[in-house]
Amino acid sequence: MAYLAIVRHGQSVWNLENRFTGEVDVDLSPQGEAEARQAGQLLTPYPVDCAFTSVLKRAIRTLDIIMQQTGQTNLPVTRSAALNERNYGDLQGLNKDDVAKQYGVKQVDEWRRSYDVVPPHGESLEHTYERVVPYYQANIEPTLAAGQNVLIVAHGNSLRSLMMYLEKISPEDIAKTELATGVPRLYLFDNDMKLEKATYLSVSEKDKVIGV
Numbered sequence: 001m002a003y004l005a006i007v008r009h010g011q012s013v014w015n016l017e018n019r020f021t022g023e024v025d026v027d028l029s030p031q032g033e034a035e036a037r038q039a040g041q042l043l044t045p046y047p048v049d050c051a052f053t054s055v056l057k058r059a060i061r062t063l064d065i066i067m068q069q070t071g072q073t074n075l076p077v078t079r080s081a082a083l084n085e086r087n088y089g090d091l092q093g094l095n096k097d098d099v100a101k102q103y104g105v106k107q108v109d110e111w112r113r114s115y116d117v118v119p120p121h122g123e124s125l126e127h128t129y130e131r132v133v134p135y136y137q138a139n140i141e142p143t144l145a146a147g148q149n150v151l152i153v154a155h156g157n158s159l160r161s162l163m164m165y166l167e168k169i170s171p172e173d174i175a176k177t178e179l180a181t182g183v184p185r186l187y188l189f190d191n192d193m194k195l196e197k198a199t200y201l202s203v204s205e206k207d208k209v210i211g212v
């Protein structure tokens, strides 16, 4: 039995400015730092044996803040570009509302949320899945299968693709699945790596340790 916690980085400065970010290495906003501290509080009842993150500073800093908050400052951490945010291609840096005005809300929604529509010169969610899930299967699943508890801090779309795999979410349903910044989602696996439970940790549940 083991658990996996996944956390999308706290709000970044470009989340705040409503700009497509993707692979651009922007930092956390002050609110993002506060969200990371809160994630750390929520995760304190769930100590882990190791952590994984992307090579982008908004995820690395979120993980650092979580580790300070939980007191697990010596945790072994593995950084991999496989966990990076999807490449948003030509959309990176542009304001999401401006792009919607230019190309239409439907087109922008397809670029952002569909499984297989590819943003210009970027990665679809399917492309993102094709790098995130093999990395997870090779490096994280065996760790969980060995009974170690794991934390992953990554990005909206790299984690949505992982959620598809873990929760068997269909390409249709993933289009309706959002992951908020800084809100941990906890997965509990049995000894055969069968998923027993998936739950968000929220402030109202902060004092309630979820049967692990």
Ligand SMILES: O=C(O)[C@H](O)COP(=O)(O)O
Binding pocket: 019, 020, 021, 022, 023, 085, 088, 112, 155, 156, 157
């Ligand atoms: O890269 C980005 O712009 C964000 O991290 C995720 O954006 P999205 O919600 O538009 O996919």
